[in-house]
Amino acid sequence: MASMAAIFTKTPSNPNISLPKLSKTRFGSSNIIPFSTRNSNPRVRTQLRLQVASQLISPDGGNLVELVVDESLKREKKREAIELPKIKLTKIDLQWIHILSEGWASPLSGFMKENEFLQTLHFNSLRLDDGSFVNMSVPIVLAIDDLVKDQIGESRRVALFDPARDEPVAILNDIQIYKHNKEERVARTWGTTAPGLPYVEETIANAGDWLIGGDLEVLEPIKFNDGLDRFRLSPAQLRKEFLSRDADAVFAFQLRNPVHNGHALLMTDTRRRLLEMGYKNPILLLNPLGGFTKADDVPLHWRMKQHEKVLEDGVLDPETTVVSIFPSPMHYAGPTEVQWHAKARINAGANFYIVGRDPAGMGHPVEKRDLYDADHGKKVLSMAPGLERLNILPFKVAAYDKTQGKMAFFDPSRPQDFQFISGTKMRTLAKNKENPPNGFMCPGGWKVLVEYYDSVASSDNDKIPQAATTAAAVAV
Amino acid sequence: MASMAAIFTKTPSNPNISLPKLSKTRFGSSNIIPFSTRNSNPRVRTQLRLQVASQLISPDGGNLVELVVDESLKREKKREAIELPKIKLTKIDLQWIHILSEGWASPLSGFMKENEFLQTLHFNSLRLDDGSFVNMSVPIVLAIDDLVKDQIGESRRVALFDPARDEPVAILNDIQIYKHNKEERVARTWGTTAPGLPYVEETIANAGDWLIGGDLEVLEPIKFNDGLDRFRLSPAQLRKEFLSRDADAVFAFQLRNPVHNGHALLMTDTRRRLLEMGYKNPILLLNPLGGFTKADDVPLHWRMKQHEKVLEDGVLDPETTVVSIFPSPMHYAGPTEVQWHAKARINAGANFYIVGRDPAGMGHPVEKRDLYDADHGKKVLSMAPGLERLNILPFKVAAYDKTQGKMAFFDPSRPQDFQFISGTKMRTLAKNKENPPNGFMCPGGWKVLVEYYDSVASSDNDKIPQAATTAAAVAV
Numbered sequence: 031m032a033s034m035a036a037i038f039t040k041t042p043s044n045p046n047i048s049l050p051k052l053s054k055t056r057f058g059s060s061n062i063i064p065f066s067t068r069n070s071n072p073r074v075r076t077q078l079r080l081q082v083a084s085q086l087i088s089p090d091g092g093n094l095v096e097l098v099v100d101e102s103l104k105r106e107k108k109r110e111a112i113e114l115p116k117i118k119l120t121k122i123d124l125q126w127i128h129i130l131s132e133g134w135a136s137p138l139s140g141f142m143k144e145n146e147f148l149q150t151l152h153f154n155s156l157r158l159d160d161g162s163f164v165n166m167s168v169p170i171v172l173a174i175d176d177l178v179k180d181q182i183g184e185s186r187r188v189a190l191f192d193p194a195r196d197e198p199v200a201i202l203n204d205i206q207i208y209k210h211n212k213e214e215r216v217a218r219t220w221g222t223t224a225p226g227l228p229y230v231e232e233t234i235a236n237a238g239d240w241l242i243g244g245d246l247e248v249l250e251p252i253k254f255n256d257g258l259d260r261f262r263l264s265p266a267q268l269r270k271e272f273l274s275r276d277a278d279a280v281f282a283f284q285l286r287n288p289v290h291n292g293h294a295l296l297m298t299d300t301r302r303r304l305l306e307m308g309y310k311n312p313i314l315l316l317n318p319l320g321g322f323t324k325a326d327d328v329p330l331h332w333r334m335k336q337h338e339k340v341l342e343d344g345v346l347d348p349e350t351t352v353v354s355i356f357p358s359p360m361h362y363a364g365p366t367e368v369q370w371h372a373k374a375r376i377n378a379g380a381n382f383y384i385v386g387r388d389p390a391g392m393g394h395p396v397e398k399r400d401l402y403d404a405d406h407g408k409k410v411l412s413m414a415p416g417l418e419r420l421n422i423l424p425f426k427v428a429a430y431d432k433t434q435g436k437m438a439f440f441d442p443s444r445p446q447d448f449q450f451i452s453g454t455k456m457r458t459l460a461k462n463k464e465n466p467p468n469g470f471m472c473p474g475g476w477k478v479l480v481e482y483y484d485s486v487a488s489s490d491n492d493k494i495p496q497a498a499t500t501a502a503a504v505a506v
Numbered sequence: 507m508a509s510m511a512a513i514f515t516k517t518p519s520n521p522n523i524s525l526p527k528l529s530k531t532r533f534g535s536s537n538i539i540p541f542s543t544r545n546s547n548p549r550v551r552t553q554l555r556l557q558v559a560s561q562l563i564s565p566d567g568g569n570l571v572e573l574v575v576d577e578s579l580k581r582e583k584k585r586e587a588i589e590l591p592k593i594k595l596t597k598i599d600l601q602w603i604h605i606l607s608e609g610w611a612s613p614l615s616g617f618m619k620e621n622e623f624l625q626t627l628h629f630n631s632l633r634l635d636d637g638s639f640v641n642m643s644v645p646i647v648l649a650i651d652d653l654v655k656d657q658i659g660e661s662r663r664v665a666l667f668d669p670a671r672d673e674p675v676a677i678l679n680d681i682q683i684y685k686h687n688k689e690e691r692v693a694r695t696w697g698t699t700a701p702g703l704p705y706v707e708e709t710i711a712n713a714g715d716w717l718i719g720g721d722l723e724v725l726e727p728i729k730f731n732d733g734l735d736r737f738r739l740s741p742a743q744l745r746k747e748f749l750s751r752d753a754d755a756v757f758a759f760q761l762r763n764p765v766h767n768g769h770a771l772l773m774t775d776t777r778r779r780l781l782e783m784g785y786k787n788p789i790l791l792l793n794p795l796g797g798f799t800k801a802d803d804v805p806l807h808w809r810m811k812q813h814e815k816v817l818e819d820g821v822l823d824p825e826t827t828v829v830s831i832f833p834s835p836m837h838y839a840g841p842t843e844v845q846w847h848a849k850a851r852i853n854a855g856a857n858f859y860i861v862g863r864d865p866a867g868m869g870h871p872v873e874k875r876d877l878y879d880a881d882h883g884k885k886v887l888s889m890a891p892g893l894e895r896l897n898i899l900p901f902k903v904a905a906y907d908k909t910q911g912k913m914a915f916f917d918p919s920r921p922q923d924f925q926f927i928s929g930t931k932m933r934t935l936a937k938n939k940e941n942p943p944n945g946f947m948c949p950g951g952w953k954v955l956v957e958y959y960d961s962v963a964s965s966d967n968d969k970i971p972q973a974a975t976t977a978a979a980v981a982v
Contacts, residue, residue, distance in 0.1 A: 144885070145885065145889065148841075148882060148885055148886055148889065149889055151697075152630050152643075152841065152842065152886055152890070153629055153630055153631065153889070153890070153891055154628050154629055155629065155891070157889060157891070161894070163891065167628075209879060211697075211879065213697070213698055213700075214697035214698065214878075217693035217694070217696070217697045217698050217699060218693070218694060218697050220693070221627075221687075221689070221690035221693045221694050222689055222690065222693055222699065223693060223698065223699045224689075365624075365628065366628065402690075403685060403687065406624060409620070409621065409624055410624055410628055413621065413624065413625055413629070413633060414628070414629070415629055415631070415633070415639065415891065418637070
């Protein structure tokens with residue numbers, strides 16, 4: 031998998047090139063990116079670089095938030111934590127601590143207090159002290175029940191404990207406890223309160239009636255020890271990587287599905303378009319979502335295997351591609367969530383964001399229709415407060431062109447020549463160990479998918495996860 | 507009722523006085539308020555005034571939108587309208603046309619197109635061409651069904667017809683038809699999809715599956731011919747009135763209930779505070795909501811009668827008070843709707859807005875609790891995009907002080923001395939022709955209330971409208 035973030039350094043491109051929509055990016059002292067060496071990845075060049083005015087987009091709020099305490103303080107903070115009222119985290123709480131600790135949600139410095147929660151629900155954005163807005167569309171909150179609230183009492187700090195081990199992972203300071211109106215949270219985030227929303231069922235339905243916000247001190251970098259931690263590059267590490275490659279544009283591609291040649295076409299086509307726009311070295315951030323996903327999505331480690339094959343097979347160019355895990359849990363909240371996906375990538379250094387049909391969408395959990403209008407995601411994204419600096423690239427529909435025997439952009443003048451291969455179709459083929467049309471996916475990648483469904487079938491007594499009810503030409 | 511908008515002109519106060527938060531108000535050419543003389547109210551001074559740099563807050567978007575066609579074009583436009591595909595309006599659609607036509611929703615120039623609808627649902631605000639935001643929290647949309655959509659066909663314009671008479675009232679130009687996802691609209695606007703929301707039941711549940719947006723040309727000023735039109739001052743007329751009174755601050759009080767002495771205390775206390783802040787002539791805009799309300803609210807004409815008595819009894823000073831109807835329908839959408847109530851008053855010239863406990867709230871239609879957290883309204887209002895120029899005045903809780911025999915601000919050090927008289931309690935007393943504690947409401951105003959409930963009881967075979975499940979110290 032080493033090729034996934036292979037290092038490729040070119041002669042620095044002209045930093046004064048005229049770049050569309052980069053005029054709003056602030057340069058100067060407030061834009062110096064505080065690179066952390068804490069989590070430094072051995073594959074990332076560590077030699078000193080001259081800090082020239084960076085071409086990378088500045089993080090939301092001007093500085094990348096990093097919440098892991100200094101190594102020298104770790105022992106002391108752990109001792110403090112043991113003495114504090116204790117909150118036992120869920121697995122998904124821990125995923126959010128990971129997100130917060132690395133600054134994907136900059137400028138958030140911890141779980142939301144009520145003012146941030148309300149702004150998120152009502153405005154999908156947070157107002158900064160200078161009057162400007164940053165985008166923030168999904169609540170990043172920590173729920174507690176009455177009992178835990180009582181145990182906290184008058185304390186101003188609490189310790190957050192790992193769900194698996196009896197170990198503190200963080201301290202939450204200057205806490206605020208406020209009511210968790212679940213119905214309102216769900217309605218305003220998903221635009222429905224229908225039963226069966228995966229994230230709601232998993233994390234909200236049975237959660238406590240209180241939310242606790244505060245400032246996080248994370249005791250050490252969050253690791254999952256699943257063999258994939260090396261692919262969990264933080265925004266600081268990603269920015270360092272992009273700079274080391276002399277990227278003058280970074281375009282992010284969010285996905286939670288196996289990569290097929292339609293995706294690859296979009297990514298290579300985007301790079302071509304960026305080169306045409308005058309960029310010298312656009313770098314692709316292929317950033318699969320690594321947190322909670324619903325039961326019928328392909329699990330992360332199988333997807334990472336599949337992505338590896340795609341790079342090995344040369345479908346994507348390792349020299350201009352960084353594959354790294356985006357550690358967020360998935361909400362399946364459509365137009366609301368796609369803003370979060372985009373905003374987090376600004377913090378990771380991306381100034382271009384590829385958005386597809388029905389991003390972060392799913393079938394309505396009760397009715398026989400898509401939950402969201404397939405076009406709303408890109409429309410909402412293009413109008414969202416706080417995302418003005420991000421260039422949104424809506425992508426063209428790709429489908430299997432039977433005349434060429436490969437994935438191609440759909441040509442509405444000859445619809446009969448195209449075959450749309452939905453997620454459902456793809457899963458059915460893989461499950462039955464059939465091959466998709468030649469050119470749909472690289473053979474190595476397809477093999478991984480077949481293996482995955484094989485493993486599910488054998489481990490699960492032939493029960494295949496239920497296929498999603500909706501079909502997209504290109505599901506991302 | 508002439509005293510309700512009695513004219514009182516003082517020597518002009520110093521226009522250069524230092525005013526809190528007015529620094530953001532733009533002066534100069536973009537701030538010239540296009541006063542209309544179309545709807546001119548005979549009670550409003552019509553002599554020419556020197557257009558000095560106004561102290562009034564500028565309307566959202568810089569100019570007050572007015573959508574009634576010039577008198578000279580009326581006949582021609584009517585002829586055009588007759589030839590166009592026809593949409594029959596509901597009573598509430600007509601209320602929105604009234605709102606739009608007078609610029610309460612400036613800079614909206616008609617029913618929302620999809621981009622405006624989506625921004626309203628997701629961001630409670632609209633982005634202007636210059637990148638700034640105006641607040642817009644409730645969708646102002648027109649629903650049509652499949653049949654009407656088919657009838658419209660390829661036409662770019664439609665005529666909107668009065669529900670009562672077979673007469674066109676407006677033309678909608680440059681139309682856009684898009685899907686009306688009712689569930690999503692309701693969830694994002696109300697934060698619940700529970701059955702029994704009054705506005706939803708009345709206007710959305712049985713509405714068509716399409717929304718039609720476009721630019722309005724209203725054929726003549728909307729009149730309701732209910733004896734109250736003279737109290738329906740437009741934002742332009744209100745601004746003229748405030749200027750004629752040399753107002754240097756305008757504070758708006760939104761209400762949909764009878765005025766009791768707790769309200770009066772708040773209003774007079776607000777004026778006192780504004781005078782202390784250095785304003786020379788703060789004018790109160792007492793602006794009762796006049797559109798759709800739920801069945802158990804006191805109807806508009808009874809409320810206006812009651813307000814008249816309150817002024818006659820000298821509870822409020824007619825010289826510094828303008829009573830005028832705010833013609834919007836009521837959503838009962840709490841923190842979402844209070845933004846609309848505030849934003850519309852900016853357009854009417856108010857730069858201060860009084861906000862109470864649980865504004866625009868109601869009991870949850872299904873569960874035994876308030877639908878909204880009572881504090882969220884003022885919190886959301888204070889953070890809302892596009893309302894930065896408006897000074898929000900959260901009000902202190904007023905209750906009946908038994909030791910003083912009058913309404914007073916609640917003193918938490920002696921709770922036993924105070925009696926909270928809820929809306930339910932007030933209704934029960936009035937229904938039973940009992941008197942409230944002396945000093946709760948002026949006798950003339952109380953008499954009107956008793957008469958109203960008497961009329962309901964006799965006309966409705968003794969069935970009193972069901973009391974709301976929630977009680978507020980001061981319901982506005």
